[in-house]
Amino acid sequence: MAGGEGTRLRPLTANAPKPLLPVVNRPIMEHVLRLLKRHGFDETVVTVQFLAAMVRTYFGDGDELGMHLSYATESTPLGTAGSVKNAEAALRDEQFLVISGDALTDIDLTALVAEHRKNGALVTVALKSVPDPLEFGIVIAGEDGRISRFLEKPTWGQVFSDTVNTGIYVMEPEVFDHVPAGEPVDWSADVFPRLVAAGAPVFGHVVSGYWEDVGTIANYQRVQADVLNQQVDVEIGGFEVSPGVWIGQDTDVHPDAVLKGPLVVGDYSKVEAGAELREFTVVGSNVVIKKGAFLHRALVGDNALIGPRTNLRGCVIGKGTDVRRAARVEEGAVVAEACVVEEEAFISHDVRIYPYKTIEAGAVVNTSVIWESRGQRSLFGPRGVSGLVNAEITPELAVRLAAAYATTLPKGATVTTARDGSRAARALKRAVISALTTSAIDVRDLEVAAMPVARFDVRTSDAAGGIMIHNTEGDPERIDIVILDADGDDLSPAAQRKLDRVFSRQEFRRAFPGEIGDLRLPARTADRYTQDLLDRIDTSGVAEAALKVVIDPSGGAASLVLPTLLGRLGVDVLTVNGRLDDTAVTHEAGRVEAVRRLGGLVASSRAAFGVRFDQVGERITIVDERGDLIDDDRALLVFLDLVAAENRGAAVAVPVTTTLVAEQITRFHGLSVRRTSLSAADLPRVARDPLVVFAADGRGGFVVPEFGAAIDGFAAFVRLLALVARTRLTLSAIDARIPPVAVVRRSVPTPWAAKGTVMRRIVESVDVAAGHVIDTTDGVRVVRPDGAWVLVLPDPAEAVTHLWAEAGSWDEACALLAGWAAIVEADHRDATAR
Numbered sequence: 001m002a003g004g005e006g007t008r009l010r011p012l013t014a015n016a017p018k019p020l021l022p023v024v025n026r027p028i029m030e031h032v033l034r035l036l037k038r039h040g041f042d043e044t045v046v047t048v049q050f051l052a053a054m055v056r057t058y059f060g061d062g063d064e065l066g067m068h069l070s071y072a073t074e075s076t077p078l079g080t081a082g083s084v085k086n087a088e089a090a091l092r093d094e095q096f097l098v099i100s101g102d103a104l105t106d107i108d109l110t111a112l113v114a115e116h117r118k119n120g121a122l123v124t125v126a127l128k129s130v131p132d133p134l135e136f137g138i139v140i141a142g143e144d145g146r147i148s149r150f151l152e153k154p155t156w157g158q159v160f161s162d163t164v165n166t167g168i169y170v171m172e173p174e175v176f177d178h179v180p181a182g183e184p185v186d187w188s189a190d191v192f193p194r195l196v197a198a199g200a201p202v203f204g205h206v207v208s209g210y211w212e213d214v215g216t217i218a219n220y221q222r223v224q225a226d227v228l229n230q231q232v233d234v235e236i237g238g239f240e241v242s243p244g245v246w247i248g249q250d251t252d253v254h255p256d257a258v259l260k261g262p263l264v265v266g267d268y269s270k271v272e273a274g275a276e277l278r279e280f281t282v283v284g285s286n287v288v289i290k291k292g293a294f295l296h297r298a299l300v301g302d303n304a305l306i307g308p309r310t311n312l313r314g315c316v317i318g319k320g321t322d323v324r325r326a327a328r329v330e331e332g333a334v335v336a337e338a339c340v341v342e343e344e345a346f347i348s349h350d351v352r353i354y355p356y357k358t359i360e361a362g363a364v365v366n367t368s369v370i371w372e373s374r375g376q377r378s379l380f381g382p383r384g385v386s387g388l389v390n391a392e393i394t395p396e397l398a399v400r401l402a403a404a405y406a407t408t409l410p411k412g413a414t415v416t417t418a419r420d421g422s423r424a425a426r427a428l429k430r431a432v433i434s435a436l437t438t439s440a441i442d443v444r445d446l447e448v449a450a451m452p453v454a455r456f457d458v459r460t461s462d463a464a465g466g467i468m469i470h471n472t473e474g475d476p477e478r479i480d481i482v483i484l485d486a487d488g489d490d491l492s493p494a495a496q497r498k499l500d501r502v503f504s505r506q507e508f509r510r511a512f513p514g515e516i517g518d519l520r521l522p523a524r525t526a527d528r529y530t531q532d533l534l535d536r537i538d539t540s541g542v543a544e545a546a547l548k549v550v551i552d553p554s555g556g557a558a559s560l561v562l563p564t565l566l567g568r569l570g571v572d573v574l575t576v577n578g579r580l581d582d583t584a585v586t587h588e589a590g591r592v593e594a595v596r597r598l599g600g601l602v603a604s605s606r607a608a609f610g611v612r613f614d615q616v617g618e619r620i621t622i623v624d625e626r627g628d629l630i631d632d633d634r635a636l637l638v639f640l641d642l643v644a645a646e647n648r649g650a651a652v653a654v655p656v657t658t659t660l661v662a663e664q665i666t667r668f669h670g671l672s673v674r675r676t677s678l679s680a681a682d683l684p685r686v687a688r689d690p691l692v693v694f695a696a697d698g699r700g701g702f703v704v705p706e707f708g709a710a711i712d713g714f715a716a717f718v719r720l721l722a723l724v725a726r727t728r729l730t731l732s733a734i735d736a737r738i739p740p741v742a743v744v745r746r747s748v749p750t751p752w753a754a755k756g757t758v759m760r761r762i763v764e765s766v767d768v769a770a771g772h773v774i775d776t777t778d779g780v781r782v783v784r785p786d787g788a789w790v791l792v793l794p795d796p797a798e799a800v801t802h803l804w805a806e807a808g809s810w811d812e813a814c815a816l817l818a819g820w821a822a823i824v825e826a827d828h829r830d831a832t833a834r
Helices: 028-038 052-059 079-085 109-119 173-178 187-197 217-228 395-407 423-437 451-460 493-505 525-536 562-569 588-605 632-646 661-669 682-687 713-727 731-736 752-764 810-833
Strands: 043-048 068-073 096-098 103-105 123-129 138-141 147-151 163-171 202-206 211-213 239-242 245-247 263-265 281-283 294-296 311-313 385-388 414-419 442-448 465-472 475-484 548-552 572-575 609-613 620-623 651-655 672-676 692-696 743-749 773-775 780-783 789-794 800-806
Touching: 028 052, 028 103, 043 052, 052 068, 079 187, 096 109, 103 163, 103 217, 109 123, 109 163, 109 202, 123 138, 123 187, 138 163, 138 202, 147 187, 147 202, 163 187, 163 211, 173 187, 187 202, 211 217, 281 294, 395 423, 395 465, 395 475, 395 493, 414 423, 414 451, 423 442, 423 465, 423 475, 442 451, 451 465, 451 475, 451 525, 451 713, 525 562, 525 713, 548 588, 562 572, 562 713, 588 609, 588 620, 609 713, 620 632, 620 713, 632 651, 632 661, 632 692, 632 713, 632 731, 651 661, 651 682, 661 672, 672 682, 682 692, 743 810, 752 780, 752 789, 752 810, 789 810, 800 810
Parallel strands: 043 068, 123 202, 245 263, 263 281, 294 311, 414 442, 414 465, 548 572, 548 609, 651 672, 651 692
Antiparallel strands: 096 163, 103 211, 123 163, 138 147, 239 245, 385 475, 465 475, 609 620, 743 800, 773 780, 780 789, 789 800
């Protein structure tokens, strides 16, 4: 019997039938079927009603279990007897046994059948003594086992026995004569009392094995512990690597992880160093448990991601759910499937989170989340579509995203695809190409290419757009999918919203067989890019200066462009990490070490400067001739000073977060400054103005407008090289003449529901009477009469608010920032309390 909804087990049963709930990584019903097989039952009829297709799909015809399964489907619930009556045609010819598919047991079914036959019974009911009989049907039987009374789900005042009906019966086919067809009928409430009253041979047999009705969350957690304690005879999958510790096939447990059994970790999972799994924890298949995570009595479903420093105690985490860094889930809480619990969120005890919900970063959840759902506000973030590899960014998502993008383009259009050297990007790009071509789009695949080369190919070819896939700089576990328009720029916010709508509605276009797109591999794209770059950027003075530089392509796609580019420039170059390496480390610690090594090589070789490119050749890190790092903020000012000296009367574009020192530099040289928002699309838009000769984002990204409006590491390097060659000054000397900067930054967790209130409170707090000015280029920027300023900007993709402040000194800037942060935090506390 597998037709129950399991309403008391919600939200675990919101999208799954109760018999499919896993107990130590196998559905309850599978444990029941294995018990039947052990006792010689190999012909089974399964009665199904709620989400019947899921049960049929999972078990099929039973061949994998060595059984034969058939199914009897109820169009409407018919009760325990009515559902069996619905399967009468398959049961009419012989004695049969009725057993629940959602109760865990190991009772001796062979002995039960033998007792039935010995008594010549019409019905034999398996009985069990339990300490709390309120949720079950109470039965009184005589010394010979003959039942004299049934009472279904009594109150304490009605309890007259602790012997209850387990719902396991052996029956003769004649019992169907007492069950009306097509009506909701129950065995213990309707049929059995009438049979007993009529004197029919209805017997009970008290069983001594394990039996537990998995009817509540507490019961569900208890049966897992009972299996791990070996109180019930069921098979546990995997290998018992130490007493009470079962590990599944191809599961990777780091030697520095702590496992204290009894516990189970399913197939193909990964437990990182420093993670601690304690008693009665059950981890499903394809689960990743990050370093520092702590799990005790936790049940974790398949394909879940448990982030670093998370704390899970006595809770249930559904399949496909992400629990992010330092989140905490308390005893009795249930987070259903496909949820996201963001960083440092706290879910209190006994809270229920229903499927597909997002718990915001830093949120404190004390009540169940059933109807409310923030969801993902936008598919796009600051770096395109970004997320953890095979957790948030999966091949399935890549296919849907590419299909949605193709749907926004006309049939027969061309899209350029490219990737960095990482293995994850390679796998995902194959999925993207398949989705594009099957949506009637032709593909120009550049294979491994730098981001500037991909942008160049889009804008100079017949492509209607492009897709670039690469690892997130500084985080090898994250991947970015960047979608480009026909000009090679990131999609505009309007185009992103259009694509987001198609993606969320899954309104994907599919091609007829004759319309499937073509796949081409264009040749010499990098050579065309290099030639065009050198044709457009003024490189006069480079050959005469005889400069030496040190270059680090980071083992990324930049290594495919630089050899040709450097050869044509004619400079003396020392290159490190100059080959494409699909295992190149991109985490922050690796980046810091690479820059330190680059500085050492610059100083020892007496080079003019050193440049490290990111993995896709888009951003650069600069080291001066002494080997000292010029951080991104200072690099913008140094570059700006060099450009301004040659371009009087022009304009430059920088973000609203850039220091006021930029105005001092440009004013000295007679240039003007245009402030842009932090949106990836805004800087290229402003850079297209003919008066703009320089643009930068303050994060190592530079725009060379005479070549293109997009951030381009190669163009920035060539221009910097030419400027240094012509100015005859060292970078450290230029840096030394630029005034010091006092800009500080802070991020404050802010629930989505409070962001609007925060920004209103910020505006209301501005003292206009004191001469303070509000700038709304991006967020709210408050400028004081003395030039000091603070910027308050809600993050578009995360539940945080960012703040920047600048003043005449570091201490003054910190005090200014703290004052405005207190206003934001006050609203955060108010929202959390609400």
